[in-house]
Amino acid sequence: MKRLFTNMGWLLTGRGFNAAMSIVYLPIATYTLGIELFGYWAIIIALGQAVTGLANFQTWQFVVRWGANGSGPAAATGFAIALDLLSVALGTVAAAIVVLTAQLWLPLPDDLLWLTFGFCVASLLSIRTTPIGLLRLRFEYKKATAAEAVQPLIRVIGALLAWQFYPTVAGFVIAWAASEVCVAIALWVVAARHERIDLSQISLTKIPAQHKDAWRFVWSTNMSGTLTIAGKQVMILMVGAIGGEALAGGFRIASQLGQALVILAQTVGKAIYPELVHSKDQALMIARRMANIALIAGVLAVMGALFGGRWALYLLAPPEFSGFYWAMVILSIAGAVELIGASLESLLVSAGRAGTAFVVRAIPTLLALVLLDVAINWNGAKGAAFAMLGSSSLAVIGFYVAILNLREIRFDVTEESRKAGGEPADPTDAPPFKS
Template sequence: MGRLFRNIGWLLGGRAVNAVLSLVYLALATRTLGLEGFGAFALIIALGQTVTGLASFQTWQFVVRWGSAADGPGKATGFAMALDLLSVAMGSVLAAALVWAAQIWLPLPRDLLWLAFGFCLVSLLALRTTPIGVLRLRFRFGMATAAEAVQPVVRVVGAGLAAIFLPTVTGFILAWAAAEVAVAAALWILAAREERIDLAQVSLRRIPRLHPDAWRFVWSTNMTGSLNIAGKQVMVLLVGAIGGAELAGGFRVASQLGQALVHLAQAVSKAIYPELVHAQEAAHGMARRMANISMIGGILAVSFALVFGRWGLQAIAGEAFGVVYWAMVILAVAGAIELIGASLESLLVSTGRAGTAFLIRAVPTVLALALLGMAMDWNGLNGAALTVLASSALAVLGFRMAISSHQQVTMAVEPPSAKPGD
């Protein structure tokens, strides 16, 4: 547990730096662009993240899962890089289709469509989960945190320059694109120092030959990652499609501030997954303890959002964004629930039950997206936030039930221990 908490400390430290800097660039973007301009900016960012989320694979998990073999991470890293190339190809086609269709269903001006397509391509070329996997395999969480800190720093600098020299949606998108490239470059440089990157190992065949269940694991984790994107970025796009750019911008601000806990949940998940893979026998106890600790943190964070949230919104984004206070609080509660469930979901994936984790996440997410229009007709942004809350609650409840069921089955099939004297 000592190494786990140390690794979580590195990740949370990085998230803390990111959170502080994100307040700076969020304030610059919202106050410079206003509600409508920030809404268009939020829709382009959501498009780029949707494309990368749907097309990319959770390659860091593959490096961690198969890279610890006796022959080292070479084959696993080569497989992950081959999947990254496949992601770029598939994602480019998906980006072209989504941006072309955006003029039909998204409130984006036509002159921003090429900018949106360019941002999608940059996001695809800046995929970085493979070098993150190499660093996590060697438990170099400090190095990964240092490299990932490049992104918010470049965003702050870029947002400041955009606010002064190019105070438009284009200026801020260029700043975000530069940050994507910079953080990807930093991670690949550090990963190459840690492990030799052998391009001759790039292959989609070697790992599946060694591990017959490889493709099932690949597609299960990919679909789970896609669902996470659907629950966040696709939600922003649909809010914009239903309610317009201003509501999309408001939902983006509420989500970024209210769901900061989701980022903590992702940090916990990323830190605990390698530990669960390497310590299967102690995995259940480790995940349970982390869930209990996370519950305390979630309660404190939601309390903070209730007391200081309205003031924080208006201080950072301006008076116009104060109307999203209750949506932010609801999303904070959803984030607290995700924080509790992070270790449970990682436990399922680490035991080879990625497909189960996907199904448990899929049903609530699809329901939330299907009911979004009705929820917004009923209560606007608050209704949209409530669909996210319900989805998170159902998913975490499902993770808990699946783990309990698995434990009962395991206990039932294990032979009873011999009694003394037998």
């Protein structure tokens, strides 16, 4: 637990630095562009991140899983790099198709289409989950945090340059593309200094030959990552497609502020997953403690959004964004729910139930996307926020129910009891998870 909290502290330090920098670059973008042009910018950024997220494999989990359990870092890294190259190839094709058809469903003018495709390609070339996995395998969160600090720093510099010399949608998109490329380079440099990258190990077949469940785990974690992207970036795209660029821009700001806890939840998951893999006999205890802490943090964060949200909107955006206050509050509640569920989802994945985690996440996410049109027509941005809240709530309930039915985790409870000096219990009688 001490190492977990230390690692989480470094991750949160990075998130805190990112948040501090966003207080600089977001107002520059919103005040320079205005709500409609900012909406175009938000759609382009969301499209690039959505394509990258859909094509990208969660290779950091593969490096941690197989690098720690038998195959070694070299083979696991080679497999991860091969998957990254596959992601770039497939993602570029997908980006071309999406951009060519964008005007059929997105409010993007002709002169921004090539810019959109360029940002998609830059995002794909900046995939960096493999070096992150190498650093997390060795619990080098401090070095990863230092390298990732490059991204918000470049965004601030780029936003200032765009504001001064190129105050257009293109100027700010180029700034964001530069930040993606620079942070990827920084992470690879840091990872390569810590762990030798053996390019001869690049292969899509070596790891699957050693681990029969490899491809099942790969596709399950990829689809789970896809759903995370769908829950945020695709949601922004759909809001823009249904409500126009102004609604997309406002919803992006509300999401940036209200969904800060979702990023925190992802941070918790990234910190806790290596610990669950390395300490399987204590996995339940770790997850239970993190869920309890998350509950308290979530309540405090929602109160902060409720009482400080209007001030934050006033600080970060022009007055026309103030109408998105309640959407931001609702999204903060959804973020709190996600924060509570982060340790549950990581517990399922570490127990070899990535497929179960995917199904539990998939059904509510798809339901939210299907109902999004009705939700927006009912109550605009607040309706879209309620759709996300419902999706998050159903997913976390599903994670809890899935854990209740996992015999592997029930067994861990009896082991905890035995090691603590209590009487051994029948695994079918042990309460598997209490928070």
